[in-house]
Amino acid sequence: MSIPAIELMTTLRSGHSTSPRLTWYGPDSERVELSGRVLDNWVAKTSNLLQDELDAEPGMRVNLDLPAHWKSVIWALAAWQVGMETVLDGGEANYLVTDRPDSTGTYDAVVAVALPALAMRWPGELPGGFIDYASEVRSHGDVFMAHTDPSASGCAVRGSDGRRHLHEGLLTGFAAPHEEGVRLLVAAADGLEAALSNSLGAWHSGGSVLLAHPDVDLTDKLLAAERIRGK
Template sequence: MFISALRTRTATNGAQPLLTYYDGAADTRTELSGATFSNWVDKTANLIADLGHEDGEPIDVLLASTHPGHWVTLVWIAAAWQRGCPVNSRVTGADLLVVGPEDERRAEQTVACSLHPLGRGFATPPTDAVDYVEVFAQPDIHDASVFAGHDIFDGEPLPNVQGRDTRILLPDPHRGVEPLLEILVTPVLGTGSSVVTVGCTPDQLISVATAEHAILVS
């Protein structure tokens, strides 16, 4: 469901912003159009296959707990669904584990993400994990699994939701399926977009909402 909607969104409204991410503490901003987000998803889905992870097998995306609103987290979730892989936000023993920059947890196969605003790798690459920067070497080809369409998050299929056509700002989203639906799924199903902020002060939030022409959701 989600990947099909993303393909439609990319084809019909790909140049428009889909996701904008602010890190208040680092004073960084990353904006992804629908087409750019889709490109990251395709590359990441191809990385999953290149790592030898089987389509339809679960992936423990711990970023969904430690950095639930980060654009890299959302790319990984979408890429997992493109491969038909259920996404777990906790350690469940899946063969493939995806972690952030200071997370030392490891599995049979682990991808570590620096969460650099431009997607760059670690200054010192991890010795016991794949640096997510390797995604840049992957082709842009869209390769969806026959299992794609079964979008599962933490053991449950995604609920049916309506598309959203507005631009909203969501500060410091918490873990769970509801923020995921609001940030990623509803705008993809519609023509809307999301601005996510982390670590911003109240004054910064007002400034960002004004600059981004976004509705601040409390």
């Protein structure tokens, strides 16, 4: 049975696949623009890393210990595509994905995510057993084929307040509603959960997202260039 996350990825890579779907503005003038096709490629590679390298299966949990960032969104979409539960409250999980490799806990695997867009590997040494996302993800395929069909009745999100959202309600319960074709400004300062909820809602309505780091000066010129109406 297909789940909303898989259907969403199909839509993003097929409908207006070359149009921007996620644009990131970060520190030091960093700008990353992902079309529907490129976004799908990143998600597929990450899903394949989860499934083929980490032996992840539907129903398993991944703790996303990450700030609101374009790579964090990739990880959430990939986990949902596999049929996994994303843990946003720091609770128990099978896997940890973090930008802080000094994090502690007991996990089947820990993945270190370097946030700079051009990072080809983690800067410096990683603790033993950590997986370097930047260096590993590029070796995985651009197309994802699930080994096991995910369940729509499984949990997709455990929010920061502990509330759980099922896969079948990901786009109708967890996603924030937005107008058709919206070009949505999402503030990274509001946290990862809000970024995921708003991004899903924008894409579900055929829109696109601009995700901005708190340090970015959102000038009128920038907003006009990105077709954002108001702040």
